[in-house]
Amino acid sequence: MTALTALSVASEIYPLVKTGGLADVAGALPGALAAHGVSMRSLVPGYPAVLRALSVSEEAHRFADLFGGPARVLVGEGAGLLLFVLDAPHLYERPGGPYAGPDGTDWPDNARRFAALGWVAAELGRGVVPGFAPDLVHAHDWQAGLAPAYLHYGQERRPGTVMTVHNLAFQGQFPAYLLGTLRLPPASYGVDGVEYYGAIGFLKAGLRLADRISTVSPTYADEICTPAGGMGLGGLLRTRAGALTGILNGIDEAVWNPATDPHLARTFDAADIAARAVNKATLQARLGLVADAEAPLFGVISRLAWQKGMDLLLDALPTLLAEGGQLALLGAGEPNLEHGFRAAALAHPGRVGIGVGYDEPLAHLIQGGSDALLVPSRFEPCGLTQLCALRYGALPVVARVGGLADTVIDANEMALAAGVATGFQFAPVTREALEAAIRRAVRLWQDRAAWRLAQRNAMATEVGWERPAGRYAGLYATISNRNRRA
Ligand code: ADP
Numbered sequence: 001m002t003a004l005t006a007l008s009v010a011s012e013i014y015p016l017v018k019t020g021g022l023a024d025v026a027g028a029l030p031g032a033l034a035a036h037g038v039s040m041r042s043l044v045p046g047y048p049a050v051l052r053a054l055s056v057s058e059e060a061h062r063f064a065d066l067f068g069g070p071a072r073v074l075v076g077e078g079a080g081l082l083l084f085v086l087d088a089p090h091l092y093e094r095p096g097g098p099y100a101g102p103d104g105t106d107w108p109d110n111a112r113r114f115a116a117l118g119w120v121a122a123e124l125g126r127g128v129v130p131g132f133a134p135d136l137v138h139a140h141d142w143q144a145g146l147a148p149a150y151l152h153y154g155q156e157r158r159p160g161t162v163m164t165v166h167n168l169a170f171q172g173q174f175p176a177y178l179l180g181t182l183r184l185p186p187a188s189y190g191v192d193g194v195e196y197y198g199a200i201g202f203l204k205a206g207l208r209l210a211d212r213i214s215t216v217s218p219t220y221a222d223e224i225c226t227p228a229g230g231m232g233l234g235g236l237l238r239t240r241a242g243a244l245t246g247i248l249n250g251i252d253e254a255v256w257n258p259a260t261d262p263h264l265a266r267t268f269d270a271a272d273i274a275a276r277a278v279n280k281a282t283l284q285a286r287l288g289l290v291a292d293a294e295a296p297l298f299g300v301i302s303r304l305a306w307q308k309g310m311d312l313l314l315d316a317l318p319t320l321l322a323e324g325g326q327l328a329l330l331g332a333g334e335p336n337l338e339h340g341f342r343a344a345a346l347a348h349p350g351r352v353g354i355g356v357g358y359d360e361p362l363a364h365l366i367q368g369g370s371d372a373l374l375v376p377s378r379f380e381p382c383g384l385t386q387l388c389a390l391r392y393g394a395l396p397v398v399a400r401v402g403g404l405a406d407t408v409i410d411a412n413e414m415a416l417a418a419g420v421a422t423g424f425q426f427a428p429v430t431r432e433a434l435e436a437a438i439r440r441a442v443r444l445w446q447d448r449a450a451w452r453l454a455q456r457n458a459m460a461t462e463v464g465w466e467r468p469a470g471r472y473a474g475l476y477a478t479i480s481n482r483n484r485r486a
Pocket residue numbers: 019020021022024301302303330331332357358359360363382383384385386
């Protein structure tokens with residue numbers, strides 16, 4: 001196997017900075033790729049939390065003016081990751097999240113902040129740091145979308161490029177007048193370049209100009225080529241279908257391991273599934289639910305957003321309760337949904353328990369203590385919570401979309417007869433179909449032997465990074481050095 005060197009570019013990386021699944025992928029992939037002969041370094045913005053986490057670092061390169069101020073590339077290590085950190089105080093030294101200030105409003109200069117990330121990725125790709133000449137640059141999501149563009153329009157050495165879409169809903173669109181400010185050549189402003197509906201599209205640019213495109217599940221790769229799923233980019237993606245592939249995400253099996261999880265009241269494994277009962281009782285107590293081992297306990301860990309179908313869940317709640325179920329929900333997001341679930345908890349004390357906010361320990365306890373995990377997403381590029389649920393023996397009840405369709409084996413009659421079911425799928429994504437799936441789950445719950453078999457199947461599902469990392473390594477091998485010009 002030939003050794004490859006790759007540069008990953010992402011605006012978040014677990015455990016240093018995370019708002020969603022992108023961070024998990026960016027954090028896990030470098031380690032998993034090592035076994036496949038790929039040496040990967042990651043470029044991330046120097047947010048305060050990232051700079052604080054750097055244990056050792058040294059300056060690898062300096063920019064006198066990077067989109068409005070001086071900047072440095074630091075090379076170092078943080079939380080076990082080999083990082084290039086873009087230390088640009090005028091862009092990243094701020095309170096709040098990676099994209100928005102403390103009040104939740106997007107930073108007005110996000111075009112510049114993430115153009116800078118792409119620009120520096122391209123510079124590193126060209127070999128500006130002595131001793132580091134990557135074979136390819138792997139850009140994640142719109143924040144890194146200009147990296148393939150800068151490489152494409154540059155004149156020097158060009159490594160191969162991969163653009164990965166984690167969620168097509170976030171596209172990074174900015175006014176056309178910024179073209180010069182963002183150091184994009186006039187010729188780039190066209191349908192075959194960065195232009196997107198009269199603006200500059202960061203994700204569009206990456207999808208148009210990268211050598212290869214990937215997204216995070218085979219089904220989502222198909223969905224984003226349709227008019228409905230393409231969110232404005234379907235036409236472009238259809239023309240590039242030959243360069244597009246879907247590779248499922250894995251989960252970090254060290255962080256999500258029911259046999260060692262410090263957040264569980266009781267650790268367990270597939271040989272000792274009955275021990276989950278202790279976690280169920282602890283979860284019920286923690287969220288004020290009635291201590292009832294027999295009630296099927298449905299868990300949810302989710303952003304509270306339209307994408308996640310949380311309004312459908314509120315609509316289906318009467319059915320879930322009528323079936324004798326309980327709900328343990330952890331989430332944060334849209335105020336009207338937060339309000340809806342708070343009201344439901346007040347209306348059904350002991351039956352609906354909620355945690356509002358971001359709470360990793362509680363997320364682990366829900367995985368280890370719920371009987372089933374509900375994921376009624378309207379679209380879901382891959383989804384991570386259902387993968388964790390499989391590993392923890394909480395049977396996923398999922399909408400048949402995107403990565404949810406690719407990872408859960410529905411407990412239909414044939415799958416049950418063959419003894420391979422791992423959860424429940426429903427389609428279309430409606431209240432009625434969700435209610436029907438909840439009823440099916442409760443029926444299976446009543447047949448404890450069948451439920452236990454499905455739990456064992458779920459826990460045996462391969463959900464780690466081994467297989468996906470092999471697929472990425474294969475993808476990289478198709479483009480490495482292809483475009484080397486110097
Ligand atoms: P998305 O990235 O669209 O939010 P994913 O399922 O891909 O959805 O990833 C969500 C990740 O964030 C999972 O690791 C999940 O456990 C975690 N998560 C989501 N909401 C919360 C929360 N309120 N508290 C703790 N962890 C959460």
